[in-house]
Amino acid sequence: MRGIIPRAIEQVGQYKEHLEKDGWQYDMQVSFVEIYNETIRDLLREEEFDEAKHDIKVSADGRRYITDINMVPLEPTDSEAVEDVMRQAAKYRSVGSTDMNAVSSRSHSVFTLHLTALHPENRQALRGTLNLCDLAGSERLDRSKATGARAKEAMAINKSLSSLTDVFVSIGKKASHIPFRNSKLTYLLQPSLSGDGKTLMLVNMSPTEQSTPETLCSLRFAAQVNKCELGKAKRSLEEVDDEDAASISSNMSGNASRNSSKRGGSIKSSIKSPPGRASSRAGPNSGRKKLPPTRRTR
Numbered sequence: 001m002r003g004i005i006p007r008a009i010e011q012v013g014q015y016k017e018h019l020e021k022d023g024w025q026y027d028m029q030v031s032f033v034e035i036y037n038e039t040i041r042d043l044l045r046e047e048e049f050d051e052a053k054h055d056i057k058v059s060a061d062g063r064r065y066i067t068d069i070n071m072v073p074l075e076p077t078d079s080e081a082v083e084d085v086m087r088q089a090a091k092y093r094s095v096g097s098t099d100m101n102a103v104s105s106r107s108h109s110v111f112t113l114h115l116t117a118l119h120p121e122n123r124q125a126l127r128g129t130l131n132l133c134d135l136a137g138s139e140r141l142d143r144s145k146a147t148g149a150r151a152k153e154a155m156a157i158n159k160s161l162s163s164l165t166d167v168f169v170s171i172g173k174k175a176s177h178i179p180f181r182n183s184k185l186t187y188l189l190q191p192s193l194s195g196d197g198k199t200l201m202l203v204n205m206s207p208t209e210q211s212t213p214e215t216l217c218s219l220r221f222a223a224q225v226n227k228c229e230l231g232k233a234k235r236s237l238e239e240v241d242d243e244d245a246a247s248i249s250s251n252m253s254g255n256a257s258r259n260s261s262k263r264g265g266s267i268k269s270s271i272k273s274p275p276g277r278a279s280s281r282a283g284p285n286s287g288r289k290k291l292p293p294t295r296r297t298r
Contacts, residue, residue, distance in 0.1 A: 004202075005111050005132050006082050012113065012130070013076030019117075027116045027252035029071040029271065032089040035184050036107035037156045043089035043109065044070040050092075056188050057274070063127075064191050071114065071271040096153070098144040105136040106153040108160065108185055118248050124237045125248055131192050133185075135161065137204075138217055160185045165224060167193060172227035196234040201225050 016026050032043040033054070040054040052068045059065060074081055094106040113130040138161050139146065139154040146154050163183035170178045171193065180190040192199055203222045205215045240248065 003086075005086065006079070008130070008132060009074075009076045009082050009113065010079070012115075016076060023119050023121050025118045025120065025249070025252060028074050028076060029114045030074045030085060031066070031069050031071050031112045031114070031273070032085065032109065033066060033069060034093060034107040034109045035160065035188075036094045037153060038160070038184055040066060040069075040184060041092070041094075041107075042069040043092045044072055044085065045092065046070075048092075056184065059274075064188070065273055066188070067273060068275050069273045071273055073271070074113075076113075094153075096150055098139070098146050098150060101144075104139075104144075105134065106150070106157070108136055108157070109134045110185075110188060116248065116252060118240075118245060118252065120245055120249065123240050123242075123245055125240045125245070126235075126237055128197075129191075131189060133189070135164075138214065140213065143210075159183070161221075165221060168224045168228050171230070172224065193230065196231065196236070198233045199230060 012028075016028075020026065030044075034041050034043055040056070041050045042052070042054060045052075054069055055067045057065055057067055072085060074085065076082070089109070089111070093109060095103050096106050098104050111132040111134075113132075115128045115130070116125070117127075118125045136157045138158050141151060141154060144150070144154060160183040163179065163186050166179050166182065167186050178194065180186045180194070186193075191197075201222070203218050205211075205218050
C-alpha cells in the first residue's frame with residue numbers, strides 16, 4: 001500500500017507535466033533525514049553508519065539547509081525511482097520493539113522535495129520546498145516498558161513533541177517570540193511554520209481502549225494546532241536576467257543528466273549539500289547575484 005509520500009510526489013509530477021506545456025522547466029531533488037535523539041541522520045546515505053555531523057544552516061540568501069546530506073535528483077513521474085528512495089530510507093530508519101509496538105519508530109523523519117523552476121521565455125524563476133514529516137508518537141514509559149536506550153529515545157521523542165506544541169501555542173497566541181530553536185525538529189521546520197506557505201497535519205489515533213490516554217493526548221495536540229493561523233499562502237515569481245536564467249538552466253541540466261544516468265534501481269547518483277564548515281553569511285566582497293527570497297511550500 002502506497003503512503004503519503006509516493007502519492008504526493010505523483011501529484012507533483014502531474015502538475016509538472018501540465019505546466020511544462022506552458023513553457024516551464026523543472027528540476028527536483030529530494031533529501032530524507034531522521035532526527036534521532038536530537039541528532040540528524042541522513043537516510044539516503046550509502047554507508048550503513050552515518051559518521052558525518054549534520055547541522056542546520058541558513059545560507060546567505062536566507063534558505064535553510066542541512067549540511068553534508070545526499071540530495072537525490074528525482075523525476076516525480078518515475079514511480080520506480082520514488083520507490084527506490086523509500087526503500088533506501090526505510091533500510092536506515094531507526095525502529096525498535098517495545099511492549100506497545102513491535103516495530104516502533106524511534107525518530108522523526110523529514111522527507112523534503114526541493115524544487116527549482118524556470119520559464120526561459122518569461123525570464124521568471126521560483127524555488128520551493130515540500131516537507132513531509134513522519135512524527136514518532138508520544139510514549140508513556142509505564143506502558144511501553146522501555147528501558148535503557150529505548151527509554152532515552154522515548155524521552156527525546158516526547159521532548160521534541162513538547163517543543164513542537166510550544167511553537168504551535170506561541171503561534172496561536174500570536175506571541176512576539178516563537179521558540180523554534182528549542183529542538184532540531186522545530187528549527188528545521190521554521191520556514192514552514194512562519195513563512196508564506198501552507199501546513200497540513202494528519203493525526204493518527206489507535207482504535208484500542210487501552211490507548212485512550214494517548215488518543216486524548218493526540219486530540220489535545222491537534223486542538224492546539226487547529227488554533228494556529230499562518231496567513232494566506234503566496235506564489236512568488238522572481239524576475240531574472242539573462243545571466244541568472246542561463247545559470248539556473250545550466251544547474252538544472254546538470255542535475256537532469258545525473259538523474260538520467262541512474263540504472264538498476266540505484267540512487268547512488270546524488271549531490272552533497274554544503275558541508276558544515278561553509279559560512280552561512282555572505283562576505284563583504286561576495287558580489288554574487290542571487291534570487292530574492294522565494295516561496296516555501298509545505
